[in-house]
Amino acid sequence: MSEDQSQQSAVALTPESAIASLRSPDLSQRYYAAWWLGKMRVREAVDALIVALEDNDDRTDLGGYPLRRIAARALGKLGNPSAIPALLKSLSCEDFYVREAAAQAIEAIAASSPESFNAAQVCTATLTRLLQSKVIDSVKLEQPYEAILEALGRLKAVSSQTAVEPYLQHRLPRIRFAAARAMYGLTGASEYAELLVKGLEDPDINLRQAVLTDLGEIGYLPAVEAIAQCQTENSFKLFALKSILDMHLPKAQFDLSLTEPLQQVMLYMDDLL
Structure with a gap:
C-alpha cells in the first residue's frame, strides 16, 4: 500500500x-x-x-x-x-x-x-x-523465547521456574535478559534484576535500550542511577524512569511527601529533560 x-x-x-x-x-x-x-x-x-x-x-x-x-x-x-x-x-x-x-x-x-x-x-x-527445548545455546530459535519468557514472568507462573531458569545461560544475550526479567517476575529476587542492570553496560546499544525497557516495566527502583547514566539517548532513559515512577506512585498517592527514592527518580528525569 x-x-x-x-x-x-x-x-x-x-x-x-x-x-x-x-x-x-x-x-x-x-x-x-x-x-x-x-x-x-x-x-x-x-x-x-x-x-x-x-x-x-x-x-x-x-x-x-x-x-x-x-x-x-x-x-x-x-x-x-x-x-x-x-x-x-x-x-x-x-x-x-x-x-x-x-x-x-x-x-x-x-x-x-x-x-x-x-x-x-x-x-x-x-x-x-513451548520452552521445553533441549537446545538453548543455538542462535536458531525454535520458538519466540523472548516473548514466551516475558509472558511467563508477567503471569507470575511460579510452576514454570524450572523451565525458565536454563535460559539464563542461553547463547543470545536478549534471551538471557528475557529470562532474567521472567525470573524476577517469578521470584522477586533482586539477583535477577541485577543481571538486567549489568546489561546496561552491554556494548550493543540495541540491547541496552531493550534492557532499559525491561527495568522500567519491572519497576526496579535500585536501577534508577544506572538507568540515568546508561550510554544511550535520553528518551529511552526517560521512558524507563517514568515507567518506574508510574509503577510506584499509586502506592504513594495518599502520602503528601514522596519517598526519597521516588524523589530521586524525578530529579534524574529533570536532569535528562
Missing part, C-alpha cells in the same frame, strides 16, 4: 468501516484495518479480530500469516480477556511470528487489569511447554 493510499484509508476509516474491512476481498485492506483497529483501541473490534486469527487467505510465499500476526497484536492492545482462548490456540500456529505475537498479546492482556490477569493464567501450561 502506497503512502497516498494509506493516508486516504486513514481518513476514510471509521470503527464500523474498519471492522467491515476485515472481510474485504483486498488482503491489504484487511491488514491495514486490523492495524488501525489496534492503534485506535477500537474495543468493539474484538470479535472481528478473533475471527481474523483464523484467516487462511493472507499467506506469504514462506507460509506465514501476516493478518493473523497483526490481529494478535491488535488484540493485545485492546486488552480484552475474551481474546485469551483464541490467542492460546494461536500459540500452536506453524507461523513463528504468529506465536510470538500471540505470546506478546497474552502478556499485554494480563497486564491490563486484575480480571485479565486471572483469565490469562490458563495460558501458563502451554507457554511453559
